[in-house]
Amino acid sequence: MKHAETVTFGGSSLDRAGEVRADKEAVAALRADDAARAILFWRGKVLIDPARPASVVRLPLDHPVLADAGSAPILLGREEGAARFAYDLSPWMPDDFDPRQLGSFVDQSEQRHPMLPPDYAFVEMRRVMTWLSPRDAELAATGKAILAWHENHGYCARCGFETVVNDAGWQRNCPACRASHFPRTDPVVIMLITHGNSVLMGRSPGWPEGMFSLLAGFVEPGETLEAAVRREVFEEAGVQVGQVSYLASQPWPFPASLMFGCAGEATSHEITIDPKEIEEALWVSKEDMMDVFAGQHPKIKPARKGAIAHFLLENWLADTLD
Incomplete structure (x- = not known):
């Protein structure tokens, strides 16, 4: 593994x-x-x-x-x-x-x-x-995600008729139009964007004070992971991204996403946020991120343990990304 x-x-x-x-x-x-x-x-x-x-x-x-x-x-x-x-x-x-x-x-x-x-x-x-x-x-993640899908997909998306459960809970079928419906998973990219010795962090409106994370966003239809990384980072922070590589994935059952952790190399440094997307973005050096993880940074609190953002940042600091 x-x-x-x-x-x-x-x-x-x-x-x-x-x-x-x-x-x-x-x-x-x-x-x-x-x-x-x-x-x-x-x-x-x-x-x-x-x-x-x-x-x-x-x-x-x-x-x-x-x-x-x-x-x-x-x-x-x-x-x-x-x-x-x-x-x-x-x-x-x-x-x-x-x-x-x-x-x-x-x-x-x-x-x-x-x-x-x-x-x-x-x-x-x-x-x-x-x-x-x-x-x-x-x-736990599997059960939570598939139960959320059943809660929100009780009716046929094609004709509106009430569907019935089949395949031990892994399919819903429409008796009226014969359509079959399957559990959905929403792909999301979350990006470790670096520029030299620093990583790009941001926060959304309404987050608890001091909470910052890596930028993230949903993959659009017809889009590759690499293209989604570049688009989302530019839309949210105005930063251009060149080389992109895949690092790790994480099922995230809130309610049913699959997080694709990616690394990206920024080709620009200036930040221009979209206030509709995020509240703030900033570059954080490795030295400052060490203080963040130690709980000693004056502005940023440590990333939430268990989330892929914490996993990626921790391994970036330890130089153990693979």
Whole structure:
């Protein structure tokens, strides 16, 4: 495995059991296996046991809490031959739930179901992504992303008729016009743009004070990753980029992106921001970035651990990009 594949959500070689998804009898047999387990989600949050090391909870499929699931389970894959299914408990409503908590930049709230042990909690994945093992992170990211797709794609994009779920949750079909719909992933480039000894950083409006990151943006139809890097950097910061190379990728289930980490060499230095895109951009030297990572910079706070921006910057400083 390349070092680049060790990024959070970078994968754990999970057996995704893609060859059996369309076989209803095979999926039913997987669900009937006593070793099969359920992974629970609520409003995009995953159920974890916060004991250190924290872990994603795996429940037997006969657990009574699964009666609160609002839809059919989704086959995530197999661990040691036994199936793992995602269940969405979003119809359940905690007694003390405040919906404003879900809209915060990083949701610190936790929800506990009365039928589960008191330590088990539904938590925002950004909070715990660095606590989880690679396998738990992959299962959590996969479940969160595909459940978000189902939530937003219940009707046919071609004719508007309500679709039905097939292939163990990996396809939706329209009974009216026969169209088939598959989970979508949105490609995003995130760029380590350097000029000499400095890297280009920016911040979006509304971010917490001191939060800066690498520039990023969605890849447009008909566009290569390299072209997207050059376009996004010029649009956001007015900086021209020459050579571009691929570094690493990261599934980012917020809700369903795939981040392509790229390196780019700036051919211009002057910054002219687009205020509709970003609030500020600046060049940060390696020496200053060392202070940032040490928490000693007067303006910039360290990049969020677990995000690919932190991974790329950390390896840029250590000269271990590959």
